[in-house]
Amino acid sequence: MVFLLAGRYYAGFIHRNLASDDSRPTPAVVKEDGRDYVPSPTQVVFAHHFAAIAGAGPIVGPLFAIVYGWGPAWLWVLLGCVFFGAVHDYTALYVAMREGGQSLAVVARNLFGKAVFTLFIAFTIIMLLLVTATFLNLSATALVSRLPAKDIGLSDHQTLLKTVTTPDGRILAQVGGIASSSVIVITIFAPLVGFLYLKKKVNIWVCSGLALLICAFSIYAGFLFPVMLGGPASWIASVLPASMAGAVTAENLWKLLLAAYTMIAAGIPVWLLLQSRDFINVHILYAGIVLLVVGVVIGGLTGMSMNLPMTNVAEGTAKIGFMWPALFITIACGAISGFHSLCAGGTTCKQLGSESSARTVGYYAMLLEGLVAVLVICVVCMGHDKASYMSYAFPAAGASNPVLAFGVAVGRVMNAGLSWLPPAVGAVFAMLILEGFIITTLDAAVRFNRYLFEELWATLFQEPPKILKHYWTNSGLAVVLMLLFAFNNSVLSLWTLFASSNQLLAALVLGVVTFWMVKHGLKYFYTLIPAVVMLATTVTMLVLELNRFLHMPGRVPPAPVPWDLVVADVAIIGITVGLVAMSLKGIAEIVRGRREVARAAR
Numbered sequence: 001m002v003f004l005l006a007g008r009y010y011a012g013f014i015h016r017n018l019a020s021d022d023s024r025p026t027p028a029v030v031k032e033d034g035r036d037y038v039p040s041p042t043q044v045v046f047a048h049h050f051a052a053i054a055g056a057g058p059i060v061g062p063l064f065a066i067v068y069g070w071g072p073a074w075l076w077v078l079l080g081c082v083f084f085g086a087v088h089d090y091t092a093l094y095v096a097m098r099e100g101g102q103s104l105a106v107v108a109r110n111l112f113g114k115a116v117f118t119l120f121i122a123f124t125i126i127m128l129l130l131v132t133a134t135f136l137n138l139s140a141t142a143l144v145s146r147l148p149a150k151d152i153g154l155s156d157h158q159t160l161l162k163t164v165t166t167p168d169g170r171i172l173a174q175v176g177g178i179a180s181s182s183v184i185v186i187t188i189f190a191p192l193v194g195f196l197y198l199k200k201k202v203n204i205w206v207c208s209g210l211a212l213l214i215c216a217f218s219i220y221a222g223f224l225f226p227v228m229l230g231g232p233a234s235w236i237a238s239v240l241p242a243s244m245a246g247a248v249t250a251e252n253l254w255k256l257l258l259a260a261y262t263m264i265a266a267g268i269p270v271w272l273l274l275q276s277r278d279f280i281n282v283h284i285l286y287a288g289i290v291l292l293v294v295g296v297v298i299g300g301l302t303g304m305s306m307n308l309p310m311t312n313v314a315e316g317t318a319k320i321g322f323m324w325p326a327l328f329i330t331i332a333c334g335a336i337s338g339f340h341s342l343c344a345g346g347t348t349c350k351q352l353g354s355e356s357s358a359r360t361v362g363y364y365a366m367l368l369e370g371l372v373a374v375l376v377i378c379v380v381c382m383g384h385d386k387a388s389y390m391s392y393a394f395p396a397a398g399a400s401n402p403v404l405a406f407g408v409a410v411g412r413v414m415n416a417g418l419s420w421l422p423p424a425v426g427a428v429f430a431m432l433i434l435e436g437f438i439i440t441t442l443d444a445a446v447r448f449n450r451y452l453f454e455e456l457w458a459t460l461f462q463e464p465p466k467i468l469k470h471y472w473t474n475s476g477l478a479v480v481l482m483l484l485f486a487f488n489n490s491v492l493s494l495w496t497l498f499a500s501s502n503q504l505l506a507a508l509v510l511g512v513v514t515f516w517m518v519k520h521g522l523k524y525f526y527t528l529i530p531a532v533v534m535l536a537t538t539v540t541m542l543v544l545e546l547n548r549f550l551h552m553p554g555r556v557p558p559a560p561v562p563w564d565l566v567v568a569d570v571a572i573i574g575i576t577v578g579l580v581a582m583s584l585k586g587i588a589e590i591v592r593g594r595r596e597v598a599r600a601a602r
Contacts, residue, residue: 002078002082003081003082003367003370003371006082006086006367007086007363007364007367010082010083010086010087011086011090011359011363011364014087014090014091014359014363014526015356015359017522017523018091018094018522019522020094020355020356020358020359021355022354022355022356024355026039026097026101026349026352026353026354026355027097027100027101027349027350027352028040028101028349028350028351028352028353029353030100031100031101031350034269035269035270036269036270036347036350037101037350037351038198038269038270038271038275038350038351039351039352039353040198040271040275040351040353041197041204041353042352042353042354042357042360042361043204043208044197044204044275044279044351045348045351045352045353045357045361046360046361046364046365047278047279047282048274048275048278048279048282048347048348048351049343049344049348049361049362049365050282050285050365050368050369051278051281051282051285051436051437051440051441052278052343052347052348052440052441052444053089053333053337053339053340053343053365053366053369053441054285054333054369054372054437054440054441055131055135055333055339055437055438055440055441055442056134056135056138056333056402056434056437056438056441057332057333057334057337057339057369057441058333058334058369058370058372058373058376058437059372059373059376059402059406059433059434059437060138060402060406060495061330061331061332061333061334061373061495061499062077062331062334062373062376062377062380063376063380063393063402063405063406064320064330064393064400064402064495065316065320065327065330065331066308066377066380066381066389066393067312067315067316067319067320067390067393067394068311068312068313068316068317068320068323068327069308069309069310069311069312069313069316070306070308070309070310070377070381071310071311072311072313072323072327073327073331073377074374074377076327076328076331076335077331077334077335077370077373077374077377078370078374079335080328080331080334080335080336080370081334081335081336081366081367081369081370081373082367082370083526083530084335084336084506084530084533084534085334085335085336085337085340085366085369085370085506086362086363086366086367086370087363087510087526087527087530088336088337088338088340088341088366088506088509088510088513088527088530089340089341089344089362089363089365089366090358090359090362090363090366091362091510091513091517091527092104092340092341092344092345092362092509092513093344093345093348093349093352093358093361093362094355094358094362095107095512095513095516096341096344096345096349097349097352097355097358098355101349101350102345103342103345103346103451103452103455104120104341104344104345104509104512104513105117105120105121105124105345105452105455106345106455107345107512107516108120108512111512111515111516111519111586112515112582112583112586113582113586114459115578115582116579116582116583116586117459118456118459118460119575119578119579119582120508120579121452121455121456121459122456122571122575123501123504123505123508123572123575123576123579124342124452124505125449125452125453125456126501126568126571126572126575127338127339127498127501127502127504127505127572128339128342128445128448128449128452128478129449129478129481129482129485129568130485130494130497130498130501130502130568131339131441131445131498131502132262132442132445132446132449132478132482132485132486133482133483133484133485133486133489133494133498134486134494134495134498135438135441135442135445136255136258136259136442136482136483136486137255137486137489137490137494138402138403138434138438139254139258139435139438139439139442140251140252140254140255140258141251141401141403142176142179142403142431142434142435142438143176143177143179143180143183143227143228143229143251143254143435144176144177144228144229144230144249144250144251144254145175145176145401145403145404145407145431146164146172146173146174146175146176147172147173147175147404147407147408147427148170148171148172148173149161149163149171149172149173150171151408152173152175152407152408152411152422152423152424152426152427153411153415153422153423153424154171154173154422154423154424158424160223160422160424160425161173161174161175161178161223161226161424161428162174162177162226173424174226174228175407175424175427175428175431176226176228176431177222177226177227177228178219178222178223178226178428178431178432179222179428179431179432179434179435180222180226180227180228180229180254181218181221181222181225181226181227182215182218182219182221182222182284182432182435182436183218183435183439184218184227185214185217185218185221185222186214186215186218186277186280186281187261187273187277189214189280190272190273190276190277190280191272191273191276193207193210193211193214193276193279193280194271194272194273194275194276194279195276196210197276197279198271198276207279208283211279211280211283212283214280215280215281215283215284215287219284219428219432222428223428228250229250229253229254230250232250232253233248233249233250233252233253236248236253252487255483255486255487256483258439258442259479259482259483260479261443262442262443262446262475262479262482263446263472263475263476263478263479265277265443265446265447266443266446266447266449266450266471266475266478266479267450267471267472267475270347270350270351270447273443274347274443274444274447275347275351277440277443278440278444281436281439281440282436282440284432284433284436285433285436285437288429288430288432288433288436289368289371289372289375291414291426291429292372292375292376292379292410293375294417294418295379295410295413295414295416295417295418295426296375296378296379296382296413296417297417298417298418299382299413299416299417300382302416302417304382304413304416304417305382306378306381306382307381307382307384307385307386308380308381308384308385308386308389309386319394320496321541321544321548322544324537325537325538325540325541325544326496326541326544328503328534328537329496329499329500329503329537329538329541330495330496330499331373332498332499332502332503333369333373333502334369334370334372334373334374334376335370335373336503336506336530336534337502337503337506338501338502338503338504338505338506338507338508338509339441339445339502339505340366340506341505341506341509342445342448342505343444343448344362346444346447346448346451347444347447347448348361376406379406379409379410379413380405380406380409382409382412382413382416383408383409383410383411383412383413384405384408384409384412388408389405392404392405392408393405399490400490403431403434406430406434407427407428407430407431407434408427409430410426410427410429410430410433411423411424411425411426411427411430412426413426414426414429446475446478446479446482447475449474449478450471450474450475450478453468453474453477453478454468454469454471454474457469457474484564485564488562488564489562489564489565493562493565494565496541496545497542497545497565497568497569500538500541500542500545500572501538501542501568501572503534503537503538503541504534504535504538504539504542504572504576506530506534507530507531507532507533507534507535507537507538508531508535508576508579510527510528510530510531510534511531511535511583513527514527514528514531515583515586515587515590518590519590535580539573539576542569542572542573542576543573545569546566546569546570546573549561549562549565549566549569550566
């Protein structure tokens with residue numbers, strides 16, 4: 001109800017303040033080129049934007065943050081989404097559209113000059129590398145995930161899911177393999193759907209029906225032929241020297257294959273894979289959200305309760321850090337996320353057919369993501385007791401596995417709320433939801449980094465070398481650097497730095513939007529306040545994270561210093577100081593200029 005009221009009244013206030021005008025042609029119409037600028041139906045753009053912004057963030061972030069208790073996590077999602085995140089997304093998309101479909105970095109250049117532009121792009125590239133590395137690791141983990149059969153209510157002799165038996169006799173269900181097959185099938189059919197709705201102008205609802213059939217077929221194929229890549233990985237390892245064979249795992253093989261896919265998707269026309277694949281996949285996401293709502297509501301009516309504590313600040317502080325700033329960083333997507341501005345200024349603003357559609361796509365897509373985050377909090381707290389939750393999210397030994405934590409919780413809640421639905425089916429659907437969110441964000445983020453590298457070379461060189469202008473060069477650079485971070489760090493170690501830089505980008509973007517509004521004589525208090533709050537929160541967290549990285553060798557057991565993360569952290573802090581200093585200087589010059597104009601007028 002809160003989200004509906006916010007969309008109706010608060011988004012309406014912003015819409016009126018921005019003076020949106022559908023008579024003005026959008027960049028998609030003016031610059032249509034069939035590759036990046038492609039005017040598309042609002043439903044298609046919404047599906048692409050929502051699938052791209054959601055990613056794993058509204059699932060993984062709240063799942064980790066529940067360690068502070070579900071109360072603080074729920075409250076931050078609710079307030080943050082309405083007054084911070086949705087405002088950020090809507091205004092960033094609108095400004096990017098009004099500025100000719102350019103990124104917010106270009107808008108910053110127009111406001112503050114070349115130096116700010118260069119620093120802004122450098123910061124954004126680093127942040128996107130952390131985003132893509134984090135999501136690449138999560139995606140690969142999801143695609144090879146195996147669950148103990150007993151955890152999802154399966155007997156040793158069931159035939160619903162394909163299973164493997166470990167050397168110690170445990171029977172594991174190959175839930176990740178179903179998601180793998182689904183991803184492959186949807187990717188194969190994506191160009192066909194894009195061709196139908198964009199080139200042949202087939203009715204969008206007909207294409208939506210076709211997308212539903214493709215989704216259903218992809219899931220059915222997954223149950224019959226789950227793709228785990230264990231066999232190919234074993235064969236490759238057998239022909240390599242022993243020193244190299246250990247690195248060849250199914251998970252690492254998936255990382256390489258996904259990296260190759262994202263490199264291709266980042267270079268070809270946006271409708272061919274990126275947009276059309278998102279359009280198909282979002283139907284699974286929509287269905288998943290509906291099932292989560294039904295499961296939570298019916299589960300609550302039939303006696304299920306929140307098994308995790310409402311407040312657990314002391315333990316949360318021990319696991320992650322002080323609640324401020326850590327809680328507000330751990331939950332990024334779902335409350336506020338700077339990555340969304342990259343989607344807005346990267347692909348979405350180049351597809352809008354009218355200015356008013358920016359409200360529908362920008363504000364409402366963020367509200368839907370906030371709903372996902374609330375549902376995740378409910379599902380995890382209803383589906384796990386404290387011991388079960390901690391064993392997956394913060395295990396005493398081994399790496400955390402938020403993917404399996406979410407899958408198990410959904411399976412249990414779905415079965416309790418819908419008794420006819422086996423826990424195994426609910427767990428599989430959870431994996432499909434999570435993988436669908438991750439991979440749609442992953443390929444979009446690599447494409448955004450391609451754009452940013454192209455803009456960076458154009459700024460650094462008066463005439464960039466021909467090779468640096470080619471999209472395959474910049475896509476390849478984005479992919480190689482993504483793999484460097486992904487292979488060297490785990491999900492949990494990447495998450496806090498990714499989330500900190502992500503929230504910091506949101507603060508910087510809100511600052512740029514605020515100054516754009518000042519320049520155009522618009523009200524700006526609703527962007528300035530969240531900008532200041534998030535700037536203070538994220539800079540504090542980056543300093544704390546740097547201290548944590550440097551003191552890892554002193555832990556018991558000791559851990560090596562993650563120098564790649566240290567360098568990234570220091571670079572982000574340094575760039576932020578430079579951006580803030582230059583921006584304040586630019587603001588002072590604007591104020592000085594206006595005073596001079598006022599004096600001359602008197």
